[in-house]
Amino acid sequence: MTAAEATPPTTRTGPVLRERAERPVLRLLMWRVPLGVVSVVLVAVFTYLATRVLPGDAASAILGQQATPASLARLRAELNLDQSTLGGLANWAGDFITGDYGTSLSNDTPVTDMVMPRLKNSLVLVAAVAIVSTVLGLVGGVIAAYRRDSKFDDITSVLSLVASALPEFVVGVLVVFVFSVGLLDWFPAVSILPPGTQIWEQPDKLVLPVLTLVIVTTPYMFRMVRAAMIEALNSDYAEVAQLKGASPARLLFRHALPNAVAPAVQVFGLNVLYLAGGIVLVETVFQYQGIGLTLVNAVQARDVVVLQFVVVLLAAMYVTLNILTDVVVLLATPRRRAPR
Numbered sequence: 298m299t300a301a302e303a304t305p306p307t308t309r310t311g312p313v314l315r316e317r318a319e320r321p322v323l324r325l326l327m328w329r330v331p332l333g334v335v336s337v338v339l340v341a342v343f344t345y346l347a348t349r350v351l352p353g354d355a356a357s358a359i360l361g362q363q364a365t366p367a368s369l370a371r372l373r374a375e376l377n378l379d380q381s382t383l384g385g386l387a388n389w390a391g392d393f394i395t396g397d398y399g400t401s402l403s404n405d406t407p408v409t410d411m412v413m414p415r416l417k418n419s420l421v422l423v424a425a426v427a428i429v430s431t432v433l434g435l436v437g438g439v440i441a442a443y444r445r446d447s448k449f450d451d452i453t454s455v456l457s458l459v460a461s462a463l464p465e466f467v468v469g470v471l472v473v474f475v476f477s478v479g480l481l482d483w484f485p486a487v488s489i490l491p492p493g494t495q496i497w498e499q500p501d502k503l504v505l506p507v508l509t510l511v512i513v514t515t516p517y518m519f520r521m522v523r524a525a526m527i528e529a530l531n532s533d534y535a536e537v538a539q540l541k542g543a544s545p546a547r548l549l550f551r552h553a554l555p556n557a558v559a560p561a562v563q564v565f566g567l568n569v570l571y572l573a574g575g576i577v578l579v580e581t582v583f584q585y586q587g588i589g590l591t592l593v594n595a596v597q598a599r600d601v602v603v604l605q606f607v608v609v610l611l612a613a614m615y616v617t618l619n620i621l622t623d624v625v626v627l628l629a630t631p632r633r634r635a636p637r
């Protein structure tokens with residue numbers, strides 16, 4: 298045997314392992330992104346068909362019984378109701394793809410000019426709730442796991458179960474009673490804004506909607522972090538760290554908490570996804586001028602153009618957040634990225 302035959306071939310393990318580590322994320326994106334696009338397209342099609350094939354004349358339902366034949370004909374042409382179902386769908390989809398989202402039927406303004414400022418208000422609400430509920434849930438879950446079976450653990454566990462069982466409108470009514478019209482008079486009961494005003498210009502009207510959603514969403518983060526931390530603290534590597542003399546702080550934050558990050562990220566993503574739909578009810582209760590209240594008003598006013606745009610926009614946001622959450626969970630869990 299020659300020296301060349303006896304010498305094992307050299308391998309570039311570093312680039313190979315990096316490539317393998319990146320493949321799960323790429324594979325995830327390669328099949329989730331097309332499925333997400335298909336999901337949004339299906340939602341758009343179903344939304345158009347739902348507003349098109351419902352019993353009765355949509356134009357007459359929108360304009361009312363006092364509408365003139367000329368106004369009915371103009372609205373039917375605007376909504377593509379004078380065409381076949383497939384033809385109207387094709388024209389609507391073509392306009393939507395090119396950025397022509399139509400004009401609101403209720404106030405005769407472009408849909409984007411009407412929806413986008415309110416979308417910003419909703420994004421501020423969702424961001425504030427996500428940050429506050431995540432911090433409270435993480436801190437409370439870590440403390441409850443460390444002081445397991447203590448009074449703090451028992452009280453917070455019971456409170457989290459009660460809060461998670463309450464509907465949003467019940468929590469909203471209780472919050473208004475306590476902090477606005479009943480016991481205290483600290484914040485306004487409704488979040489109505491003057492025209493052209495954004496919510497960050499009057500932050501006191503943001504407090505009660507944020508508090509309502511924080512009460513509803515924090516228990517899920519708390520319970521998941523508590524369960525993951527208890528499981529990590531009972532693991533073999535935590536016992537070995539204790540035997541080696543690791544301090545309680547090091548045991549919690551160096552050994553246990555990193556293993557609770559992935560479940561916490563999953564719950565964070567689920568909370569944000571829930572907020573994408575849950576804000577509709579809370580915004581209606583507080584008359585918070587966000588995209589949820591816009592959707593409700595569009596349904597009540599039979600504003601089909603705004604309804605179609607908001608539903609498709611919410612579907613796109615939901616799918617995007619879902620994909621981003623899965624990617625972050627994959628990056629936060631090394632064993633899921635390991636080659637098998």
